[in-house]
Amino acid sequence: MLWSLFYIFIFPGIFFLSTYGLILEYLDRKLYARFQNRVGPPWFQPLADFVKLMGKEGIIPTHADKGMFKVLPAFAMAAVSVVILYVPMWSTNALYAFDGDLIVILYLLTIPTLTFFLAGWYSTSLYATIGAVRTITQLFAYEVPLFMSLLAPAILANTWSLSGVVEFYSNNPWLALANIPGFIVAVIAVQGKLERAPFDIPDAETEIVAGPFTEYSGRFLAIFRMAIDFELIVTSSIIAAVFIPLWSTNLWLGIPIYIAKTIFIIFIMALMRALMARIRIEQMVNFCWKFLAPLAILQILIDIIIKVLV
Amino acid sequence: MPKRIEIPLGPQHPALKEPENFTLYLEGERVAASNVTLGYNHRGMEKACEMRSYIQCLYLIERTCGICSHSHTTAFITASEEVAQVEIPKRAKYIRVLIGELERIHSHLLWVGVAGHEIGFDSLFMYSWRDREVVMDILAMLTGGRVQYSINTFGGVRRDVTPAQKEQVLKAVDILEERTKYYIDIALTETTMMGRLKHVGGLTHEIAMKYHASGPLARASGVTRDVRKDDPYLVYDELDFNVITNDGCDVFSRVVVRALELMESYKIIRQVLKNMPDGDLTVKVARKVPANEATVRYEAPRGEDIHYVRGNGTEKPERVKLRAPTLANLASITYMLDGGYLADVPIVIAAIDPCFSCTDRAINVKQIDNGREGTLDWNKLREYSIEWYKQRGFDAHKIKFSI
Numbered sequence: 001m002l003w004s005l006f007y008i009f010i011f012p013g014i015f016f017l018s019t020y021g022l023i024l025e026y027l028d029r030k031l032y033a034r035f036q037n038r039v040g041p042p043w044f045q046p047l048a049d050f051v052k053l054m055g056k057e058g059i060i061p062t063h064a065d066k067g068m069f070k071v072l073p074a075f076a077m078a079a080v081s082v083v084i085l086y087v088p089m090w091s092t093n094a095l096y097a098f099d100g101d102l103i104v105i106l107y108l109l110t111i112p113t114l115t116f117f118l119a120g121w122y123s124t125s126l127y128a129t130i131g132a133v134r135t136i137t138q139l140f141a142y143e144v145p146l147f148m149s150l151l152a153p154a155i156l157a158n159t160w161s162l163s164g165v166v167e168f169y170s171n172n173p174w175l176a177l178a179n180i181p182g183f184i185v186a187v188i189a190v191q192g193k194l195e196r197a198p199f200d201i202p203d204a205e206t207e208i209v210a211g212p213f214t215e216y217s218g219r220f221l222a223i224f225r226m227a228i229d230f231e232l233i234v235t236s237s238i239i240a241a242v243f244i245p246l247w248s249t250n251l252w253l254g255i256p257i258y259i260a261k262t263i264f265i266i267f268i269m270a271l272m273r274a275l276m277a278r279i280r281i282e283q284m285v286n287f288c289w290k291f292l293a294p295l296a297i298l299q300i301l302i303d304i305i306i307k308v309l310v
Numbered sequence: 311m312p313k314r315i316e317i318p319l320g321p322q323h324p325a326l327k328e329p330e331n332f333t334l335y336l337e338g339e340r341v342a343a344s345n346v347t348l349g350y351n352h353r354g355m356e357k358a359c360e361m362r363s364y365i366q367c368l369y370l371i372e373r374t375c376g377i378c379s380h381s382h383t384t385a386f387i388t389a390s391e392e393v394a395q396v397e398i399p400k401r402a403k404y405i406r407v408l409i410g411e412l413e414r415i416h417s418h419l420l421w422v423g424v425a426g427h428e429i430g431f432d433s434l435f436m437y438s439w440r441d442r443e444v445v446m447d448i449l450a451m452l453t454g455g456r457v458q459y460s461i462n463t464f465g466g467v468r469r470d471v472t473p474a475q476k477e478q479v480l481k482a483v484d485i486l487e488e489r490t491k492y493y494i495d496i497a498l499t500e501t502t503m504m505g506r507l508k509h510v511g512g513l514t515h516e517i518a519m520k521y522h523a524s525g526p527l528a529r530a531s532g533v534t535r536d537v538r539k540d541d542p543y544l545v546y547d548e549l550d551f552n553v554i555t556n557d558g559c560d561v562f563s564r565v566v567v568r569a570l571e572l573m574e575s576y577k578i579i580r581q582v583l584k585n586m587p588d589g590d591l592t593v594k595v596a597r598k599v600p601a602n603e604a605t606v607r608y609e610a611p612r613g614e615d616i617h618y619v620r621g622n623g624t625e626k627p628e629r630v631k632l633r634a635p636t637l638a639n640l641a642s643i644t645y646m647l648d649g650g651y652l653a654d655v656p657i658v659i660a661a662i663d664p665c666f667s668c669t670d671r672a673i674n675v676k677q678i679d680n681g682r683e684g685t686l687d688w689n690k691l692r693e694y695s696i697e698w699y700k701q702r703g704f705d706a707h708k709i710k711f712s713i
Contacts, residue, residue: 036436126317130336130652197430198502206325206428206656277502278430280653281339 007095012084021229022046027263028232028270035274046229050222058218065122072119073216073223079111080230087237088166090254091247097163102154105162105238106147112227113139113193116202119224120212131211134281135195135202141288142192142199148296149185153242156303162241169245176245178306182299183243185292187268190235192284194228196269198276199284236265314342317652321350325428325656328666332643332659336652344647346640352670359630364390364464364599367627372458374632375668377420380406380413381610382632382668383462385617388543390464392604393621394595401589402466403544408479408582409453409461410544411575415486416445417611418568418575421663422493425565428656429506434496441489448482451475466592476583483576490572497565507562511646511658514559521641525613526571527662530564532557537609549581561654561661597625610635612663634668 007013025046033040060069086101088094094101113135120132154160156175157168169176192199195211203211210216213224240261248254279287314335321329329350335343355374359367367386374382384406391398419442426434446456452475453459453468461467471479497503513523518531528535536553538546554570556563599621608615613635622628639662646658699705 036433037440038436126315130317197432200430201653204430204653206430207653209324274433276431277426277434277500277506278653279502279505280651282651283505 007085012089012095013081017081017084017230017233018226021226021233022050024232024236024262024266025229028266028273031267031270032274035271050226053217053222053225054219056218058220059215061123061125061215063124064215065124068118068122069215070220072115072122073220073227076112076115076227077223077230079108079115080227080234083108083234084230084237086162087234088163088241089237090251090258091249093167094163097161099164100160102151102160102162102165106150109193109231109234110139110143112231116195116212116224119216120202120214123212123215125215127208127210128212128214130208131202131214134208135212137281138192138195138199138201138284141285142189142292145185145288145292145296146189146193148293149182149189149299150238150242152182152296152299152303153179155300156307158307162238166241166245166247169242170247173245175306175310176243178302179243179299181295181302183239185296185299186239186243187265188272189288189292190239191269191272192288193235194231194269197273198279200278201281201284204278232266233262236262236269239265313337319655319659325659326666327424328664330664330666332647332655334647334652334655339652341647341650341652341655344644346643348640348666348670350670351667353667356630356632359627361626363597363625364627367630368462368464369460371630371632372460375634375665376457377417377665378413378610378612378615378668379458380409380461381608381615382617382634383460384410384544385606385608385610385615386619386630386632387462387464388608389604389606389617389619390599390621390627391595392606393602393619393627394464394599395602396465396593396595398466398593399590400545400587401470402591404582404586405467405469405471405591406462407544407546407549408471408579408586409449409459411578411582412445412449412452412479413459414575414611415572416442416449417663418572419445419486421568421611421660422565424663425561425657425660428660429503431500431503434493434503438493441486444482444485448479451478463592465595466590468591470591471583471586479579479583483579487573487576490569490576494566494569497562497569504562506654506657507560507565508558509560509562510654511561511650511661512559513642513646515557517642517645518559521645522638523613523642524638525610525635525663526564526567527613527639527642529553529555530567531559535614537607537614541607543606543608545582548585549578551578561657564661598623599625599627601628612636612665613638632668634665636662636665636669639664640669 009015026041026043029045030040060066083105085095086097086105117132117136120128120135154165157165159165159168195202203213213221216224244261246257246261248257314337317334317336319332319334320326321331331347331350333345333347334341355370358370362370368383371386372379372383419438423435423438426432426438449459450456452471453461461469513527513531515532518528518533523531523533524535532555534553534555539553551574554567554574556567558566601621601623603620605616605618615635616633618631619627620629643659643662647655650658
């Protein structure tokens, strides 16, 4: 009982997720700023933003569905928080693991995106509705390549459990080299999942103001933004777990390794964000189905061939 | 046929830096039709000029635009000097050209940044605005102001350019030239940027001619139209430069035209600094300007700027008329928007380098009941608004109001 409370509230629960999420957001913003030749925010800026938003009045539009409007941010946050229980962080084992948890993780990761869609839809504002439709269109584009790229290593590992995958690659680190195309696909598709440039189409500021979040303010927006920070941790942890086979059984060595891996992925994602312009939704769908999906299929083929050979 | 939805872009919208309304009729992500509404920022400058002396007008006209402030003052003061029949010293003309070209550099670099921001490429925005600081510092050094230069005065210019300042300007131009080459390189190689800019906002040569597009917008549609060459003012006939045109007819070619125009501006500045003759800065002008009229065309960074001034023998102008370049270019906006994607709307609007506040005009009200043109008086307007709200279920009759 006590341990469950510890897991929920301290580690890897709310406290860890929010602290590390704000740190990663800070790193992302700072790196982005430095790439753009700016000074960037001070270290406490994400926290200050969060506190400020929490203190502000939350306005609910008259025509919006009040219940859904209030509940959706919490829903998004809860879905992402659950995922972390199944993701191995410093060791090869997650807190909870069962055969098939990889599928559950991917399913849970889709929920925040669906809540963004619903949030935009129930706001009943024009910009929010267009943003919502774009969110769901984009989901159909990146979801399949992302799933395939994350499942391909599991085919080689012959298990559907993320902890099992991690264990397999920590025993056979050289086989992880075969997954490099999958790594590329996953990092790019995650940019779409997190709605960052060049795939920040659903909340394209200059076109549709803030997309699904146009009508959100105050603590509802704060919780949504926190959920996005959680997503940042979760996705970077999953990619690190699946594709980077660096582990230590020692806790004090394992945690720095985990932090280094996630920061490396954040670095790549910030670099991508700084280097590219936002593309159009139809270009995004084309790109995902013409380039990412075939690359992910190639990854699956590679893994199957290696499995047959080894 | 898909359902049409109507979305307002503006008057308050993150893509627009100034208030203006674009009503878009969307079919999915495509823009089926669009409409532009002007008049959110009319400031009555022309009327205000009639109550001020020419020198006072000059400072008011300068505030027409925050970017091409020098263009407007130069056009206005050239027209005024023509009315007063004054020939200004050659050195003053050279200094006016120098500031004008530095302003063009500042405006085009600003535009590159804005365009980058509109397509979500914020890194380009940050880089080009950092480099814009170089030219703004130079302008501050030469004139004392970063935005409002106030270098012009009736009959010449206010400040001289010293040899030490010339050195610094040349140094800055070298830096900027190198940076501009870098931006041209980015524009020609960055795939996401090319994907967003090519085949977007098409404006064919015929339509550009028909809708009287001007400035870089027209030149990017293959129209060789540049007042500096067609109708040289100041000393442009003594300078060697090319009119940049491109046949791409899309937003990408507008980027190319502006980038290459920057290179031409650097060339012009070098020539101006080399050939600048010695001499006085101003000539004396009588306070009372004779009854006469003049129209001046000026190639502002955004296109052709037209100023008309009529004097009546007093120290105040009788009529001043401005035609900012954006007004000429606004006509083609709906043509460019229709059939495109919603995602392209901000960049297509930004591609004309709009300056809505400069261009805004008052609306001539046509009375619906008798078709008489003119203005509604207060009571008529109140009745009309009460009726308008009544039709929408709100009775304003109970509100007591008097004037």
